[in-house]
Amino acid sequence: MSENKRTEQEIVRREKANELRDNGIDPFGSRFDRTHNIKTFKEAFGSYSKEEIKELELDEPVRIAGRVMSRRVKGKAGFAHIQDQYGQIQIYVRLDNVGEDQYQLFKKGDIGDIVGVIGKPMITHTGELTVKTETFVHLTKALRPLPEKYHGLQDIEERYRRRYLDLIMNEDSKDTFILRSKIIQEMRSYLNDKGYLEVETPILHPIAGGANARPFVTHHNTLDMPFYLRIAPELYLKRLIVGGFDGVYEIGRLFRNEGISIEHNPEFTSLELYLAYSDLEGMMDLTENMINHITNETIGTDTITYNDQEIDLSKGWRRIKMTDLIKEETGVDFTDIDDFEEAKKLAKERGLDVPDHFRSMGHIINLFFESFCEESLTQPTFVHDYPIEVSPLTKKTPDDERFTERFELFIAGREYANAYTELNDPDDQYERFKNQLKEKELGSEEANDMDRDFIEALEYGMPPTGGIGYGIDRLVMLLTGAESIRDVLLFPHMRPREGNQS
């Protein structure tokens, strides 16, 4: 920020920083060893009475540090609240106790400064656990004022662009990201306990495969070739199942060059997992058990309210075929319809728009599902047996070649996971890739390219395998009650503002 754009308050704070230097104090000071953070301080001293705490003999004084969030300086004594990751604690600074120099330091300090205090616990007349300061240490000068103390930072754009301020001012926001971390931690520990191996596969892909999505393109200089940021790790993880691992998973970022919305960010975090010798049923059982474990360990319940809907995440989720669900919602039974033109007619009768690259029944069935069923799936539901045309990497169902052993998990009208009994017949896989290429020619920008190396891997033999991918951001939204994906991403993508900035 150029000097001529500084506000009055910024100028004053810079002057104060210079005054500190003049007094031999580094405005951006150094290490301060703490005996407690605010949480452990409250745990250690929160249960004493006012009298007990006065009598308390400490081996060493308490050393605690944090950002000044409010101050009430009144003549020759004053209070302030300081904040660290775990919360706020009041400090009491009194001229008699700290001496003139340190008292001036406290008095001239600003909200937003970071300070250390050395002292003893006390309880005020109003009953608040407080640090009675014996030594007051300036640690870091804040050169800009914090947002207003009572309302905090309200502006949604500012909260996304300057997340650090949001984290300082809005406890809810901080709690969301702590919970996000816990959710992923519990996911890992659940899977590790079950014997899955966590792996990392390339993010730069020569062929963008494993999902239907438009990729980001980049370029490698030395190899002088294009690379795609991965849209899915699927084809690499399956190579690892060929390689003999029983169960593998990867938690990581996927990149899809598509619209940004309340539930889409160009990069998002997924869990993708494969289990040898398993199948679709195995993935359903795993999903129920894992999400149940996560919710119980993180939020301590399996009944949640999301968007004013009560959702029961306890085990025993509904499992229903896509065609049965469509029949339930619309009365149309696609298992009885064989003719594409008839299906197309049914779709148009119901006001659905059928794009050119839709050349078969399966696309119409999927369209019906997305248009008429998805939204009403409030309670956790596994919708299975997807049309083969929209599932290029999935095994066919044994009883009907038009459908595949695939499910998606829906909760609160939104998709959370996508699972398959994996296709392990290399010749079948080859044909599916070829069909994808045809779709691409017909205008589908998301269709897969042929991955010959992957076919070759399958030719060595992949055991029967169940696979699943989860959208972690959405799971976090569900468990934190966030309405927008941006509320669970620390730094959601924003268009750069004029000038520079990210």
Place this chain on the structure above:
RNA sequence: GCGCCAUUAGCUCAGUUGGCAGAGCAAUUGACUCUUAAUCAAUGGGUCCUGGGUUCGAAUCCCUGAUGGCGCACCA
């Protein structure tokens, strides 16, 4: 990409019919040794998002652009 809405002090927000730009917090100065949205007194702080237009006069009306939010489309 399309539609609707928003943008006023560092922050949270008012601003009437088009008629001098406002409050609270924060800041500055002073008083105050258990306050807690501390209190009291005084003071300073504005590209009213940008650029045009209408008008004697625009924060306010019209047009353009920027950024954001929401909805639609695409998708997970």
